[in-house]
Amino acid sequence: MSGIAGNAKRAKDGVCLSPIGSVTQAMHAKDVLARSGIYVSVVRNDPSQTRHGCAYAISYPCEEERTVRGALRRAGFRWRGGGR
Numbered sequence: 001m002s003g004i005a006g007n008a009k010r011a012k013d014g015v016c017l018s019p020i021g022s023v024t025q026a027m028h029a030k031d032v033l034a035r036s037g038i039y040v041s042v043v044r045n046d047p048s049q050t051r052h053g054c055a056y057a058i059s060y061p062c063e064e065e066r067t068v069r070g071a072l073r074r075a076g077f078r079w080r081g082g083g084r
Contacts, residue, residue, distance in 0.1 A: 016062040019045050026056040029072055036071040038064055 020026040026042040033040050038060065045057040060068055 014062050015059055016065055017043065017045065017057040017059050018068070019057045021056070023056050025077075026058055029058050029075075029077060032075040032077075033058070033060075033068060033071055036067070038068060038071065040068070 020029055023042065030040050030042055040058045040060040043057050043059045045055055058068075
C-alpha cells in the first residue's frame with residue numbers, strides 16, 4: 001500500500017515527523033490513526049529535507065512513535081529506508 005519514508009525525524013518539543021508521499025496518503029494515515037485514538041497533524045514537508053522527496057508528513061508526539069508505526073503497519077503502510 002502506501003509508503004512512509006525512512007525514520008521519523010524529531011522536531012522541536014518532542015514532536016516527530018514521518019514523511020509520506022502524498023497528501024492523500026497522509027490524510028489516510030491520519031484517519032487510520034484517529035480510529036486508533038492517536039491524533040496527528042498533516043503538515044507540508046520541505047521535499048529537499050528528505051531522502052525520498054516526500055512533500056507531506058504526519059506530525060505526532062514522539063512518545064507515540066511505536067504505536068503510530070504499529071497502527072500504520074497493520075493498515076498496510078510500509079516504511080522505506082530506515083528499516084524500522
